[in-house]
Amino acid sequence: MTETLSLYLAFPLVRYALIVGVLIALCSSLLGVTLVLKRFSYIGDGLSHVAFGAMALAAVLNLTDNMLLILPVTVISAALLLRTGSSSKIRGDAAIAMISVGSLAFGYLLMNLFSTSSNLTGDVCSTLFGSTSITTLKKEEVILCVILSVLVVIFFILFYNRIFAVTFDEEFAKATGVNTELINLLIAIVIAVIIVLSMNLVGSLLISALVIFPALSAMRLFQSFKAVTICSAVLSVVCALSGMLLSILGGTPVGSTIVAFDAAAFVLCYLIGKLRGGK
Amino acid sequence: MRKMRRSTLYVIFTVMFTLSLVGCGKSPAEDVDATADPSTEVGLLEPGGEAWDVVSSQELSQDPAQQDEAAQQPGEEEAGQQETEDRTSDEDVAATADDTVDLDLTNLSSTMVYSEVYNMMTVPEDYIGKTIKMNGTYVYYKDATTGNEYFSCIIQDATACCSQGIEFILTEDYRYPDDYPAEGTTICVSGVFDTYEENGVKYCTLRNARLV
Numbered sequence A: 001m002t003e004t005l006s007l008y009l010a011f012p013l014v015r016y017a018l019i020v021g022v023l024i025a026l027c028s029s030l031l032g033v034t035l036v037l038k039r040f041s042y043i044g045d046g047l048s049h050v051a052f053g054a055m056a057l058a059a060v061l062n063l064t065d066n067m068l069l070i071l072p073v074t075v076i077s078a079a080l081l082l083r084t085g086s087s088s089k090i091r092g093d094a095a096i097a098m099i100s101v102g103s104l105a106f107g108y109l110l111m112n113l114f115s116t117s118s119n120l121t122g123d124v125c126s127t128l129f130g131s132t133s134i135t136t137l138k139k140e141e142v143i144l145c146v147i148l149s150v151l152v153v154i155f156f157i158l159f160y161n162r163i164f165a166v167t168f169d170e171e172f173a174k175a176t177g178v179n180t181e182l183i184n185l186l187i188a189i190v191i192a193v194i195i196v197l198s199m200n201l202v203g204s205l206l207i208s209a210l211v212i213f214p215a216l217s218a219m220r221l222f223q224s225f226k227a228v229t230i231c232s233a234v235l236s237v238v239c240a241l242s243g244m245l246l247s248i249l250g251g252t253p254v255g256s257t258i259v260a261f262d263a264a265a266f267v268l269c270y271l272i273g274k275l276r277g278g279k
Numbered sequence B: 001m002r003k004m005r006r007s008t009l010y011v012i013f014t015v016m017f018t019l020s021l022v023g024c025g026k027s028p029a030e031d032v033d034a035t036a037d038p039s040t041e042v043g044l045l046e047p048g049g050e051a052w053d054v055v056s057s058q059e060l061s062q063d064p065a066q067q068d069e070a071a072q073q074p075g076e077e078e079a080g081q082q083e084t085e086d087r088t089s090d091e092d093v094a095a096t097a098d099d100t101v102d103l104d105l106t107n108l109s110s111t112m113v114y115s116e117v118y119n120m121m122t123v124p125e126d127y128i129g130k131t132i133k134m135n136g137t138y139v140y141y142k143d144a145t146t147g148n149e150y151f152s153c154i155i156q157d158a159t160a161c162c163s164q165g166i167e168f169i170l171t172e173d174y175r176y177p178d179d180y181p182a183e184g185t186t187i188c189v190s191g192v193f194d195t196y197e198e199n200g201v202k203y204c205t206l207r208n209a210r211l212v
Helices: A002-009 A012-037 A043-060 A067-086 A092-114 A120-129 A139-158 A160-168 A170-175 A180-202 A207-221 A225-250 A254-275 B002-022 B028-033 B064-071 B077-081 B110-122
Strands: B041-045 B052-056 B131-142 B149-156 B163-170 B186-198 B201-211
Touching (some): A002 A012, A002 A225, A012 A139, A012 A160, A012 A180, A012 A207, A012 A225, A012 A254, A012 B110, A043 A067, A043 A120, A043 A180, A043 A207, A067 A092, A092 A120, A139 A160, A139 A180, A160 A170, A160 A180, A160 A225, A180 A254, A225 A254, A225 B110, B110 B131, B110 B149, B110 B163, B131 B163, B163 B186
Parallel strands (some): B041 B163, B163 B201
Antiparallel strands (some): B041 B052, B041 B201, B149 B163
């Protein structure tokens, strides 16, 4: 086992996958707590489908660096979704559902009509479930991921108090002078960045699990925002690392193996919480 | 009591969900036994070597007329009129696939094999001259226009939705079809990695290959 692992670690693709996987897991868990508490758990799913649509468009346009299209489109959608969510005409869940299925259908339609690849099934499956995207990263993609992850962590540390205020009592935060609209917009942008990064790791259908599971697991064990955030980050990184290692060693699908670890961690935390007499 | 029953159901559901997700995977052995499905791909490289495209086994199994049509990729009409280059590269690979193997894919998990073959397709220059050993599904294709015959070893990823493969050229000791395996069987092939151009498209191949 150790020999096989050291053999695999000699491959740059495995080292890249582990670095990117850990960073994505860390970033997704940081804002997962906020999303769950703000009842925005499903926004990740909606945005991931938008990213899928943008990815399909990038593939049709034969863009060498599809990030250049996916990132702006997802960020704009996140901002619009947040704005639409607060308007009276189309609210929260309806807006997310509309954008989610619309983008998915649009993306698949584009791939069907204009894709130059003969393996449409493979392309769609790879985008939806991640497939082996994480183990086929190029050095430039790893560098981009590291830069974006560092920016996300810096944002979270700098805006920690304001994120906390907006998460628990937006009205009170507004009354105390916090620009809640700006904070919400920044959160949406950061979420969009995380979603785009996560697509490489688990694919667009499983992203929500990466955002929600660690936060929910941590909430079974701790009560304070800080403790839950730290525990969520640790759980997410451990699960992502374990999932990736098992996947690489055992030849299982990367995304679903990571999510399986996240789900197992949730069960464990739930049972520990029960034993401790929690909720 | 009712709360406890609900909790138990909740735990059972989560465990089932976890198992179902893990069950999606395929063991390396299963991957080796898998036969080529319609979405099977053989890697082609664009002249720039950056982007890569695929030829599916659907195309491989079409009738000659359809094959001709499928072979005419957009923007390749002009290239198609050119005389097909000799499939052996200008600089013949002197090395032969002996017992020394630089990269043994048979010892790797399906996730690793797929990723490594993907790398070969995207960055072929890193692998040229290396002896590669791999196992996968044997696929045969004959181009009706040029009369060229192509032999490929196809591998699948862990989700079983993506496949790709490498073409191989066996040594002259092997005579087609007597010494070749039946299409769709699992083979283990060892050869020296190289690239060549045909109709303006760069292809990867294993030269001086032999069946192990």
